[in-house]
Amino acid sequence: MTTMDAARVAGRGPEQTVREAAFEVLRRFGLTTIFANPGSTEIAFLTGLPDDFDFTLALHEGSVVGMATGWATATGRPAFVSLHTTAGLANAAGALATARTNRAPLVVVVGQQDRRHLAHDPFLTGRLEGLVGDYPVWTGQPARAQDVPGALARAHHEAVSGAGPALVVVPMDDWLQPAEALRSAAAIDVRRGRPTLGPELDELAVALDEAHAPALVVGSAADDESSWSAVVTLAERLGAPVWQEPFGARAGFPQHHSAFAGHLPPTRSGARSALADNDVVLVLGAPAFRQYPWEPGDLVPAEATVFQVTPYADETHHSIADRAFVADVSLTCRGLVAKVRARAGKAAAVRPPAAALPPPRAGEPLRPGHVFDLLARWLPEDAILVEESPSSRPELHRRVPARAPLGFVSAAAGGLGFGLPAAIGLKLGAPHRPVVAVLGDGSSLYGIQGLWSAAHYHVGALFLVLSNGGYAIMDRLAEQSGQGKQPWPPFSEIRLGTVAAGLGCPADRITSYDELTDALSEVLPTLADRAGPRLLDIEVAADLTYG
Missing domain, CATH: 3.40.50.970 (Thiamin diphosphate (ThDP)-binding fold, Pyr/PP domains)
Incomplete structure (x- = not known):
């Protein structure tokens, strides 16, 4: 076998196109399900897809990104999205904002006009930079066609580590250009870290032990089997009520559990009232605190100390917590269970049970x-x-x-x-x-x-x-x-x-x-x-x- 033949077998020969090299990268990261609404700037990429790629069509870009967000949420893996140039990306803006706030990892390829005449502003040229603001966790515009496969690998990394949509803008003629060696792109591997606490765990355990009446507030980053189990064990050990964050994308606790207090009100006065009897509030996997209508006053009772544990560093920047820790919720709770004392009794029920409504009488509407x-x-x-x-x-x-x-x-x-x-x-x-x-x-x-x-x-x-x-x-x-x-x-x-x-x-x-x-x-x-x-x-x- 000649050197040329070996290179071709390895997938890095001169005959390989950028598109073929890109498919190798997508396969490596399991990005073989494509959610899309096609446009002319994506024809060279989407037509004649390899048999191991699945194409899922939606009739509007908001639906494309919404479906991809649901898929990524269900699977725990990044979803791959193809969007048309300006109109497609703009139509998807609201859905991309939701994907960012919901922490859904998406790798998004946005089509662009032919690189060879972009300087002349041809029809369908996308003025894409900044079009969807800061909602992408990363945006790449490769300087050369040969940089596209590496940009896709980078986008996968950014989508996973940033927990949101990462965009790559690809001019339509790039896909059929000759590729270069993929060693840098193929070598990238991404695993989401599970940050843990060191000595800070002792500080948190002491605060909970010294608390007269601790309470927990849980959110979307606690929505997995391991975290549910760990938070339940911690709540039972502390005898603490558990509130769900307001406006959460997902539930962070079994809401039929006796310790579940309900959803924290989205107003300052409501939150203060709900937490009035608690001197330590531990927020797990949630912002501290997302509100809706503005009201005067503090977010929590002035006497309460608020701790926050979240895997997302950016969530701490908006926090009113006295101490915020970037750490894994499940591991933190399991560590705390081993350190805090067990309290007698259970948290008093806070949430009144909802009595079933009687069926509507004749002439009354359904509610x-x-x-x-x-x-x-x-x-x-x-x-x-x-x-x-x-x-x-x-x-x-x-x-x-x-x-x-x-x-x-x-x-x-x-x-x-x-x-x-x-x-x-x-x-x-x-x-x-x-x-x-x-x-x-x-x-x-x-x-x-x-x-x-x-x-x-x-x-x-x-x-x-x-x-x-x-x-x-x-x-x-x-x-x-x-x-x-x-x-x-x-x-x-x-x-x-x-x-x-x-x-x-x-x-x-x-x-x-x-x-x-x-x-x-x-x-x-x-x-x-x-x-x-x-x-x-x-x-x-x-x-x-x-x-």
Whole structure:
């Protein structure tokens, strides 16, 4: 075998293109599932894909990134995304912001016009630098076509270590250029670190031992089996109540456990009231603290000492904690269990149980609480529940607890359009788990194109749309502002079931309690094995329970 033949066998011969070299890098890192909405600047990359690559189409870039975010969340691995130039990247901006806040690792290739005439500003030239702000954890614009494979390896590293979307901008002619040796790109390997505490663990243990009434606040970075187990053991040893962070992307504790106190209110006065009896607050895997409406006063009682443990260093920069530690939640909790004294008794119940609503009387409308009570009755324990129904979110929290890791997923960034495509990606990434999305009708319209992907790829998710004919949360906020009537009209004419059917997704319009009972009792028990999507368009009253 000649030197030239050996190089060709090794995949580094002069005949190899940048595209072929890029596929080698993508294979190395398991990035063989492509989520995309194609554009002309990606034709050279996407056409004639190798057989070991899977292409998943969505009809809007928000759905593309939402599905990829769900897939990455379910699998724990980076997802690969292909976006068109300016229009594609701009359409995906909100979804990329959610991916960043939800800590979803994404490797995103953004197409660009032909490098050979970029200087002349041809049609579809993307002015891409800064287009989506600081939401990417890293952005690479390779200086040469031959630098693209290495940039993809770098993007994988940045997506994993930065826990967010990493972008690589690739001019369309780069893919077919001759490649160079891939030694630097191929040698890169990435493993997410598990930072641990040293002497600081003793400091934290002493503070908890000396506390009169400690409390825990958990968040998304505690949402895995190891962390759930460790936090449960620590809470039981301390006899401490456990609060869920407000606006969390995921649940950090089993919400049917007797120590679960509820969701920490998203207001300063609410948080102070909830933590009024606690002199030490340990925040685990969550910001300290994310709020929504501004209020005067402290975030926590003045007498309380706040400690924070998070694997994300950037979370500490916005923290009001007295001491913040960048460390793994599970390992920290297990270390603390070995050091703190066991306390007698259990944490007093803080969260009042939500009594089931009686069925509506003749002529009365369904309310979100009716939907959630029936959902809780039949929802499998291992189900993944995706939430994007802002006006009824607190009601959902009160009535449908997360009972397994990855049991609750939402958009921590707050932008709409995440829930529907994320549910599809979650089911694709965790096909053995039942997936239910609880959506508002207004929220659904931001990502409704995703239903085509759910139908086309036979994704067995259930979509529950609470149709109240308007932006109920916005109506509530307008009412609270005291500035008069809102200018936006309702949209009660819309029938989401009709739209869903037009996109190939089976759907039913639900207007009565009996219809809802029949539908949920039929679908939920066998949801894990469902071979296609279903949408229930449920007519509900505009309950304004947000708070």
